[in-house]
Every structure is written in structure tokens, then in C-alpha cells.
Amino acid sequence: MYKQPREVHEARIYTQAYRVYGLIYLVPGAGTADLLNQEKPYLPVTGALLYTPGYTHPPEAKDLKASTGFLALRKERVQWVVGGKPSEPRTSPALLEKRRLALLFGDYLLAGELLLPRGVRLSDFLSQAKPFQTLLEAGLYPLLPDRPIVELEPLERFPFVTVYLRLAEAVAEAPGEAQDPRLTLFG
Incomplete structure (x- = not known):
């Protein structure tokens, strides 16, 4: 089927229309975001x-x-994926910093750490980055009408998820340390 060897991984793929459970195939040494960022649709x-x-x-x-x-799933419909492997940065870790982010998807959000180039503004990164990114130490937080975001509890935690930044309805960065200490969502 493939020209080069592949590693099989279980995955949960979330779109607006479906939750898809199945197997995906990664090139050895590559992660889920690498697979999704390939130009194949x-x-x-x-x-x-x-x-x-x-x-x-x-x-x-x-x-x-x-x-x-077998299912050929349009990548542009994928909101986020659980499973596979985290993609490794292609640059020196000394040039990167972890930033705590929350990505809003309808009536829930995903919060976790994203590796960004050190000193780059979030808005600049979002406008230039590859669309699929690895969110580390992530949590899934359902939004509740009677509860502020800062008091939400995670429904589920993940070592990583792969998110499609273009389908997130909003992205919020964790405030600085001088901000509200109740922001447990951001760590």
C-alpha cells in the first residue's frame, strides 16, 4: 500500500460531523502533525x-x-486528533519555549502547551505556522453556562493531542503570573 514502511497507531479523530475511531499510519520518526501537514488532502x-x-x-x-x-477523511475537516505520536520539533530546543494555550471548539476547549519559537508573538506564530500542531499535556474542558472558564475541570487529559489551528474558533494565551491565580485551566 505505501512505498515506505509505516507504523500503525490507534487514533480518535474529531470533526464537526463525526468522532472517528480507527487506525492511522505514520512514517517511522514522524508524528501525527507531520502526517496531517502533508499536502495530500x-x-x-x-x-x-x-x-x-x-x-x-x-x-x-x-x-x-x-x-x-477504509475511510479517506478530508484533513480540512479534522479539528483534533488523539493518538499516533507527538511530532518532534525540527529546531533546537534552546530556540523554543512552551506556552500554555486554550483552543475553543464550540462548547468545549482544549488547553495545553504548544512549543513556539522563543520570543515570537502568538498572533505572528498563528498566522505563519503549519496548520496542524502538537498540543502537549492537554486537557478537554466542557464549557458550562454557570461556571467561569477559570473554574472548569478537565473531562479528560492527554499526553498530547494534534490540533488543527484553523478550525479553532479562538486561541487564548495564558496570562502572565501577575494575573488571576485562579486560572487553573492554564496551570
Whole structure:
């Protein structure tokens, strides 16, 4: 199927229309963001189970809409992915800094650490970065109407997730240390 060897990984892929559970295939030494940032418009997924949209895991059996042995999923529809491997930075770690961010996706947000070039403004990075990025030490936070963001508790935690920055409705950077200490969402 592939010209070069691939590593198989389980993945959960979230779009606005589906939660897709299946297998993705990475080139050895590459991460999930590397695969998604390739110019090919489709992400091959095998053993795909398609569930109703949402963010809860595991999905309920009644939410299963379809299953297929192979699915070519449009990358531009992917909001975020759990699984695969984190992509490694292509530059010296001394030139990077971790920044705590929250990415808003409808009625929930993902918060975690993103590696950015040291000293670069977030807005400049967002306008020039590859669209899929690895968010480290991430948490999934459902938004609640009676609770401020600073008091939200994570529904789920991940060592990393791969996020499509262009489909995040908003990106917020953690405030400086002089700000509100209740911002537990940002660490």
C-alpha cells in the first residue's frame, strides 16, 4: 500500500460531523502533525468507526453511525486528533519555549502547551505556522453556562493531542503570573 514502511497507531479523530475511531499510519520518526501537514488532502483511516459528533469518550453504542474498512477523511475537516505520536520539533530546543494555550471548539476547549519559537508573538506564530500542531499535556474542558472558564475541570487529559489551528474558533494565551491565580485551566 505505501512505498515506505509505516507504523500503525490507534487514533480518535474529531470533526464537526463525526468522532472517528480507527487506525492511522505514520512514517517511522514522524508524528501525527507531520502526517496531517502533508499536502495530500485526505487522511487514510482503516477499521473506521463513525460516531455522532461530540467529545465524550468512550462513545455509547447507540452513537455508532457507520463502520468501514477504509475511510479517506478530508484533513480540512479534522479539528483534533488523539493518538499516533507527538511530532518532534525540527529546531533546537534552546530556540523554543512552551506556552500554555486554550483552543475553543464550540462548547468545549482544549488547553495545553504548544512549543513556539522563543520570543515570537502568538498572533505572528498563528498566522505563519503549519496548520496542524502538537498540543502537549492537554486537557478537554466542557464549557458550562454557570461556571467561569477559570473554574472548569478537565473531562479528560492527554499526553498530547494534534490540533488543527484553523478550525479553532479562538486561541487564548495564558496570562502572565501577575494575573488571576485562579486560572487553573492554564496551570
